[in-house]
Amino acid sequence: MKLVRYGESGAEKPGLLDADGAIRDLSGVVDDIAGDVLTDDGLAKLAAVDPASLPLVDGNPRFGPCVGQVGKFLAIGLNYVDHAAEVGAKLPEEPIVFSKAITCITGPNDTVEIPRGSVQSDWEVELGFVIGKKAKYVSEADAMDYVAGYCIVNDVSERDFQMRRSGQWLKGKSHDTFGPIGPWLVTKDEVADPHDLKMTCSVNGEIQQDGSTNTMHFKVPQIIAHLTQFMTLMPGDVIATGTPPGVGMGKNPPMFLKDGDVMELTVEGLGHQRQVCRSAE
Template identity: 70%
Template sequence: MKFLRYGPTGAEKPGMLDANGTLRDLSAYMTDLSGDSLNPQNLASLAELEVANLPEVTGTPRIGPCVGGVGKFLAIGLNYADHAAESGMDLPQEPIVFSKATSCIIGPNDDVEIPRGSKSTDWEVELGFVIGKTAKYVTEAEALEYVAGYCVINDISERDFQIRRSGQWIKGKSADTFGPIGPWLVTPDEVGDPQDLALYLDVNGQRRQDGTTRTMHFTVAQIIAHLSQFMSLHPGDVIATGTPPGVGMGMKPPVYLKPGDVMELGVAGLGVQRQQVRAAG
């Protein structure tokens, strides 16, 4: 199943796509795609609905982030061998974990702002997943049972803030609009093996990233098991799993985003994002 949220910023409604790709309203069955409503059993029960009888959403509403009320927005760094190589860094022995401020989350097609003082705003297509039930001290074997669904994430990054402005990576990862999520939250039964998904990113129609989750250093299951040893993961927490090669920082010479640029990115089966870049006000 493909779930999504639609409507104005801060007033999104829950919806799902039917077999023909028509957007259907789920407001009669849940207030939002957030918190305990994301329990995999709850989402599975919606499969029993007569989807064709749900109200059809007409027009072209804005698509919001595919999950609301995010408590934690975590990400894994240097998780693709070829991306680590282009960054000139060794693969880590354990997952590199950092946070993105939840205030950076936007819809998949909302504009992206280059923050004031930015020298090097970069792109990163990533497979994301959303936690559906509380995970604490879980094993790798059971880890995927805690996933509500998968989604596309653009882990936009300001490299100067991230690398040269001291402290943790969060400085370069958390500017407003640096976390487009969606368009869809796709349930695990429809995704299949999360370690066999193609992903790509174009800038102004030119292919920059072209990879596959088969080359992830740490799998989704390993990431969940690892994180759950250090903190409880709660329903609605979002985790980005790293990016393949082709980021602007890795080009020679480096190439970064500028106002007017357009990014298009996607992960197989999870939909496509499209963002126009503008300068922060």
């Protein structure tokens, strides 16, 4: 299934895409694409619904973040072999983990705001996965049982805030709108191999990132096993898994976002994002 949340910001409704790519309203079945809806039982309930029996949504409504009521938004740094090489970093011995504030989460096509004082705002196309059940001390062998599905994440980052503001990556990762998610949450049964997906990011029509999840250093099962040694993951938690090469920071000379720039992102099978950048007032 491809699950969506559509409508105005803060008032999104749950939906799914039918075989023709049209949105069908799930409001009569579930309140939101969140929490227990993402468990195995919750997804089985949705899979049993005939899309043709659901109301057809007219027009082209806004896509909201594909997951609601996110409790934790975590990310893995320097997790692509070729990205680490482009920025001259050594591959970590265990996953580098950081948080993005949940207030940065936004829809896949919403405006991205460049923060006041920003000089190094950057893009990062990433594969995100969503947790489907409570996970604590999970083994790598069992880890995929805890995945509800996958989505595109743009891990927008302000590098100056990230690298030179007292060492806290969180500061450069959490500005409002720095976490576009979606457009779809694609359930794991529709993704044959999350570690072999093409991914791209263009800025103003020029491809900047053209990579694949097959260069991921720590795979999804390793990430889940690692995280659950330190914290309990809950249904609806979102984890971004790192980015391939081509970020602005890694270019020579470096290239960063400015007012009016347009980012477009794809991950194979997970849809397309498009964001226009605007400077904060």
